Amino acid sequence: MSTRPDRAAGPARLEIDDLVVSFGGVRAVDHVTLHAEPGSIVGLIGPNGSGKTTVLDAVSGLVAPTSGAVRVDGAEVGDYLPEERISIGMVRSFQDCQLFPELSVEDTLLLCEDARRSVGVVSSTLQMPWARRSERDKRRAVDQVVTSFGLGRFREHRTSELSTGTRRVVDLASIVLSGPRLLLLDEPTAGIAQREAEAFIPLLRRLHEVADTTIILVEHDVPLVFELCSEVVVMETGQVVSSGSPDEVGRDPRALAAYLGASDEALLVSGPTRARAESGGNDNGG
Numbered sequence: 001m002s003t004r005p006d007r008a009a010g011p012a013r014l015e016i017d018d019l020v021v022s023f024g025g026v027r028a029v030d031h032v033t034l035h036a037e038p039g040s041i042v043g044l045i046g047p048n049g050s051g052k053t054t055v056l057d058a059v060s061g062l063v064a065p066t067s068g069a070v071r072v073d074g075a076e077v078g079d080y081l082p083e084e085r086i087s088i089g090m091v092r093s094f095q096d097c098q099l100f101p102e103l104s105v106e107d108t109l110l111l112c113e114d115a116r117r118s119v120g121v122v123s124s125t126l127q128m129p130w131a132r133r134s135e136r137d138k139r140r141a142v143d144q145v146v147t148s149f150g151l152g153r154f155r156e157h158r159t160s161e162l163s164t165g166t167r168r169v170v171d172l173a174s175i176v177l178s179g180p181r182l183l184l185l186d187e188p189t190a191g192i193a194q195r196e197a198e199a200f201i202p203l204l205r206r207l208h209e210v211a212d213t214t215i216i217l218v219e220h221d222v223p224l225v226f227e228l229c230s231e232v233v234v235m236e237t238g239q240v241v242s243s244g245s246p247d248e249v250g251r252d253p254r255a256l257a258a259y260l261g262a263s264d265e266a267l268l269v270s271g272p273t274r275a276r277a278e279s280g281g282n283d284n285g286g
């Protein structure tokens with residue numbers, strides 16, 4: 001039997017092997033293998049309906065795989081409940097605290113710290129080191145993320161008053177407070193105006209540094225993925241059609257045929273000053 005992944009052990013290693021997820025007759029994920037080294041950012045891209053979200057759902061335990069294995073630090077997590085996956089440091093993007101529009105940014109973040117502490121109460125039986133944090137530690141942690149993510153001037157604003165982009169930044173800040181070791185981000189820039197989306201490259205980089213976590217990043221924004229990720233995996237109709245470094249994938253005819261061919265203009269402008277080609281880089285109609 002493999003040992004349980006250690007909550008305090010730094011970024012996690014994720015291994016998805018030969019994963020199949022079927023919904024009735026639809027094979028949404030069709031023998032997908034994807035490995036993420038500890039501390040890496042792996043981008044998962046592909047057309048609408050290619051199975052990206054379903055891969056994240058299988059890793060986070062929201063859907064049951066038909067076959068295949070998901071391992072964190074070598075431990076098979078297939079039998080873990082979603083809340084057990086949280087307790088080993090697996091965090092799925094966009095947290096419940098965003099459901100409280102009347103709360104200020106600061107209170108939202110404090111609430112996230114509380115949520116983490118309440119997980120800590122449950123897991124104090126598992127000897128989690130962060131099970132007990134003082135009120136002062138809590139405030140200090142919130143102050144740090146407010147500074148890191150440039151949220152100071154929004155501190156007292158209600159989350160409902162914020163732009164979509166700033167709400168997403170609050171989401172990222174709350175993710176840091178949840179202390180991820182393996183972070184599953186599903187389209188963090190979806191629905192954001194281009195001007196705000198551009199700021200997400202440095203923000204996600206900061207999140208990666210501050211949180212010291214492995215990240216699986218699902219995004220339609222190809223330049224952002226190529227800029228941030230050490231490895232890119234391209235899916236089409238449930239299968240991996242290309243994977244490798246951004247350079248390798250960018251030159252792979254299979255990746256171009258499956259997805260990137262529609263957005264080669266976007267590839268050319270990869271970088272912080274990308275002129276995002278809405279028509280090419282994002283085929284996400286809905």
Ligand SMILES: Nc1ncnc2c1ncn2[C@@H]1O[C@H](COP(=O)(O)OP(=O)(O)OP(=O)(O)O)[C@@H](O)[C@H]1O
Binds near residue numbers: 046048055
């Ligand atoms: N709960 C479900 N029941 C039935 N079919 C589903 C379910 N969830 C996803 N699917 C199907 O599985 C396939 C993959 O969907 P998935 O949402 O994983 O794609 P995606 O790559 O995330 O797409 P998008 O880029 O549009 O978010 C699609 O054909 C979708 O219709």
Ligand SMILES: [Mg+2]
Binds near residue numbers: 053
């Ligand atoms: Mg999706």
